[in-house]
Amino acid sequence: MSRRISLRRLSLGCAIALSLSASAGAQEGEDHAAHHGAGMPAGGGMSAPASSGSSDMAKMMNPMMDRMINGEGENEHGHESRRQPPREVGLAWLRDQLDIDQAAPGHADHWFGISPSHLLLMLFLGLVSATLIALQIFRLRRIGAIAGGVATAKVPAKPEPKAAPPATRVAPAPAPVADSAGLAPSNAAAPAGASLRKPKSWAGQLRVVQIVRETPSVLTFRLADPTADRLPFDFLPGQFLQVEVEPEAGKTARRSYTIASSPTQRAYVELTVKREEQGVVSRYLHDKVVADDLLKVSGPFGAFTFTGTDAQSIVLIAGGVGITPMMSVLRYLTDTAWKGDIFFFYGARSTEEFVFRDELERLERRFPNLHVVAAMQRAPGTVWM
Structure with missing residues (x-):
């Protein structure tokens, strides 16, 4: 590459030398003509054309020299671009088209090409993700502990036969x-x-x-x-x-x-x-x-059953005649003197359609762990529970 550039410079120098030699020869001819002017015809028929030809040659050579110099500069710029990586050449062209000044060397990115602001953002997101994962693990462990406590609940001890309440109803x-x-x-x-x-x-x-x-x-x-x-x-x-x-x-x-x-x-x-x-x-x-x-x-x-071994407390919810399975559970738990809390929620259209009302009132008075909440849609002039 350097040898090619040297040859081009040498050819350029030779062209310049030839042009200068031609100009000097023309000037010498003019001087010679002036010295022997006596032998020339009057009016200087030969000196005028020679002077005019030299001037025209100089005018033609000057633009050519300028073009050769500019071309050599562009050639040098092209070779300089070829010596750079394609990425740098592309970025330089893009910055030139967008009028973007090249960043100063002191502002170069660090840490594997990542800016400090990006590093801080990544650190923050990592902390948030770790916190969410820790909360999820804690929640799953808590659920497992609760489920394990329910599964290992002891069966309530059954009372003596004489301690069970009578099951007769009026x-x-x-x-x-x-x-x-x-x-x-x-x-x-x-x-x-x-x-x-x-x-x-x-x-x-x-x-x-x-x-x-x-x-x-x-x-x-x-x-x-x-x-x-x-x-x-x-x-x-x-x-x-x-x-x-x-x-x-x-x-x-x-x-x-x-x-x-x-x-x-x-x-x-x-x-x-x-x-x-x-x-x-x-x-x-x-x-x-x-x-x-x-x-x-x-x-x-049916598999919808409850015998008191599945949990330490129970919530029963029923409406209308749907109270029947809940009454079977409630009667069994009270007959066996189950120690857990029993929450009974019942709804009916009116107190007249309140199924097992008398028995529920009696059981609630007898068993302090039984809590009955009843709601009636229409009950004018009546009070219950």
């Missing part, structure tokens, strides 16, 4: 009753583990031994084994039975009803049913079934 309104001798409610709790193991399904006939009117539209049917003084199956609080009836000759209908009684009562099971105008089975039970009738029953079914 019906708020008279109803057709067919009591059977020897079927009075038993206050004794079930044998250890009998009501806590998973029940087996059963199908057969049960006798209607008693019908209790809870509200104007709700009846409770107490069913018992017609051949024994004990139920032929076990169940858990919250399970249901399927009842099959024949409302018309040759036509059967099946409906499922939640058990409202406690598993501690071994002699009977109770189903609380609300009469619905469009309900085939509920209308049949209310209008046709009387005490001492036989009903086809199968079950128990």
Whole structure:
């Protein structure tokens, strides 16, 4: 590269020398003509053209020399650009087009080409991310500790048989009753583990031994084994039975009803049913079934159960006749003198349709760990709870 530049400079020098030599020769010719002017024709016919030719040659050579010098400078600039990295050449061109001054060497970026402001921003974001991760880990550990505490909760000890409250209820309104001798409610709790193991399904006939009117539209049917003084199956609080009836000759209908009684009562099971105008089975039970009738029953079914071993306290929420599974749970917990807090929230349209109102008032007075909150939509002139 340097040899090529030297040759170009040498050629440029030679051209300049030749032009100067030509100019000197022209000047020497003029001097010679002036010296021998006597021998020349008058009027200087030869000296004038020579002088004019030299002047024209000088005028032509000067622009050519300027162009050669400028071209050499541009050539030098091009070679200088080729010796620079392409990135620097591109940035230099962009700065030239945008009129951006090149940054001073003292303001160069540090720390792997990252500015201090970017480093501070990255540090701040890293601290925020670490804090969020720590909070999430703490929350998961707290949830695990709570879940572990619930899973390892001890089973409340069952009371002595004499400490259990009586399970008899006083019906708020008279109803057709067919009591059977020897079927009075038993206050004794079930044998250890009998009501806590998973029940087996059963199908057969049960006798209607008693019908209790809870509200104007709700009846409770107490069913018992017609051949024994004990139920032929076990169940858990919250399970249901399927009842099959024949409302018309040759036509059967099946409906499922939640058990409202406690598993501690071994002699009977109770189903609380609300009469619905469009309900085939509920209308049949209310209008046709009387005490001492036989009903086809199968079950128990359902996994919505609570026996007191799942938590140290419980919240029960029900409305209308949906109170039946909650009453089974509540009766079982009170029969076994469960030590945990029981919060019972119930809603009905009016106090007239408040199912199990008398029993709930009695249980709340008897058990300080039971807290009942009732809400009525229409209750003019009445007070409850």
